[in-house]
Structures are given as structure tokens and as C-alpha cells.
Amino acid sequence: GAVVSQHPSWVICKSGTSVKIECRSLDFQATTMFWYRQFPKQSLMLMATSNEGSKATYEQGVEKDKFLINHASLTLSTLTVTSAHPEDSSFYICSAFRGVVGETQYFGPGTRLLVL
Amino acid sequence: DAKTTQPPSMDCAEGRAANLPCNHSTISGNEYVYWYRQIHSQGPQYIIHGLKNNETNEMASLIITEDRKSSTLILPHATLRDTAVYYCIVSRLPGYSSASKIIFGSGTRLSIRP
Numbered sequence: 001g002a003v004v005s006q007h008p009s010w011v012i013c014k015s016g017t018s019v020k021i022e023c024r025s026l027d028f029q030a031t032t033m034f035w036y037r038q039f040p041k042q043s044l045m046l047m048a049t050s051n052e053g054s055k056a057t058y059e060q061g062v063e064k065d066k067f068l069i070n071h072a073s074l075t076l077s078t079l080t081v082t083s084a085h086p087e088d089s090s091f092y093i094c095s096a097f098r099g100v101v102g103e104t105q106y107f108g109p110g111t112r113l114l115v116l
Numbered sequence: 117d118a119k120t121t122q123p124p125s126m127d128c129a130e131g132r133a134a135n136l137p138c139n140h141s142t143i144s145g146n147e148y149v150y151w152y153r154q155i156h157s158q159g160p161q162y163i164i165h166g167l168k169n170n171e172t173n174e175m176a177s178l179i180i181t182e183d184r185k186s187s188t189l190i191l192p193h194a195t196l197r198d199t200a201v202y203y204c205i206v207s208r209l210p211g212y213s214s215a216s217k218i219i220f221g222s223g224t225r226l227s228i229r230p
Contacts (some may be wrong), residue, residue, distance in 0.1 A: 042221040093160070095160075101210065104162045105218060
């Protein structure tokens with residue numbers, strides 16, 4: 001159990017377009033979801049924390065108007081990269097917490113974004 | 117969140133035990149030590165966590181010093197599939213309705229040689 005999926009697994013888009021990435025908890029309801037970004041040969045960087053039905057909390061330096069996060073249900077969070085540019089090319093990873101005390105977060109497989 | 121210090125890289129022979137150290141000298145009393153690993157181009161995978169007692173599961177063992185300022189992750193019989201970046205993280209235990217943020221450091225790149 002505790003499987004998290006992401007769709008798409010990879011995407012290529014033109015500069016200036018918007019890209020939506022989905023994060024789903026397949027067999028549990030997630031009270032909290034997190035979004036990370038990882039550049040080549042670097043560690044994961046937390047972008048934002050998302051709670052179902054409320055606005056996401058963004059980390060310092062992350063543009064909330066650039067990276068739109070929607071957490072409309074307990075099993076789905078979406079990250080939209082608006083007006084993507086080549087510097088937004090990265091590996092985007094989500095994680096989900098199912099609200100069990102003491103249990104860790106479960107990570108998705110990641111989405112690789114390439115902006116041309 | 118407390119910071120951790122790990123060696124940037126290590127290698128280990130296949131079949132031998134891999135011992136990955138982590139320093140967390142500023143850990144506070146309510147923070148746990150977590151270990152994750154990330155195989156190339158995949159999402160992180162949870163390995164183990166502990167507070168102050170040693171822990172063991174099917175994947176690994178976690179040894180935490182008595183003063184809790186450092187810990188060691190032990191993979192008892194390393195295989196080629198254990199090649200990954202291993203992250204040591206300190207964080208509060210997740211509560212009922214909220215999860216603590218996980219802040220990743222640089223990790224240790226473990227290479228298993230045949």
C-alpha cells in the first residue's frame with residue numbers, strides 16, 4: 001500500500017507554455033502533499049506544502065504565481081508551471097502524507113520536465 | 117530543522133556491509149533521524165527511522181549514538197541495486213493531521229562495486 005503516482009512521467013514543452021503535473025495517492029487519502037524540484041546532480045529542494053482544500057504554503061524564493069498548486073481532493077494535487085522557460089527544466093517530485101501519526105511521507109516517481 | 121553532515125561519496129564491495137555515517141550534532145529532543153535513498157531518476161524511498169534506540173527492518177539497521185549527535189545506517193549485505201544517494205534527515209515525527217517538512221541535504225552517493 002501507500003503508492004503515489006505522478007503524471008506525466010516526462011514532458012517536453014515549448015518556452016512560454018504552461019505544464020500541469022498531477023500527483024495522486026492511489027490507495028490512501030493524503031492530508032498533506034509536498035512538491036520538490038531537483039536539478040541535475042543536486043539534492044531535492046522543497047517548493048511547497050499543500051493541504052487539501054487550502055492554499056499551498058510556498059518555501060522562500062519559490063514564486064507562487066509561477067508554480068500554481070491545487071489540492072482539490074484528498075487524493076490529487078496538481079502543480080502547474082506557468083509560462084515555462086528553459087530554466088524551469090527539472091525533475092519534479094511529489095510526496096504524500098496519509099495522516100497516520102509517526103508515519104513518513106511517500107514519494108512519487110517524479111516528472112521530468114524539459115522546456116525548449 | 118537541524119542540519120546533517122554526510123560524506124559526499126562512499127563505495128563498498130558487493131556482499132559486504134555498507135556503513136553510512138551521519139552527523140546531526142544540533143538535533144533536538146523531539147526530532148527523529150530518518151534515512152531515505154534515491155536511485156537514479158526515481159523518487160526517494162524511505163528506509164528507516166529512529167529516535168534514540170537502534171532500529172532494524174528488512175532493509176537496514178540504524179545505529180544512533182547515546183548522545184544522539186550521530187548515527188550510522190548499515191546495509192548488511194550490499195548489492196548492486198543498493199547503488200544510490202542516501203539521505204540522512206532529522207525531523208519531528210509526523211502528527212495526526214500534518215506532516216513535518218523534510219529538508220534534504222546533499223546526501224552520500226554510495227557505489228557498490230562487483
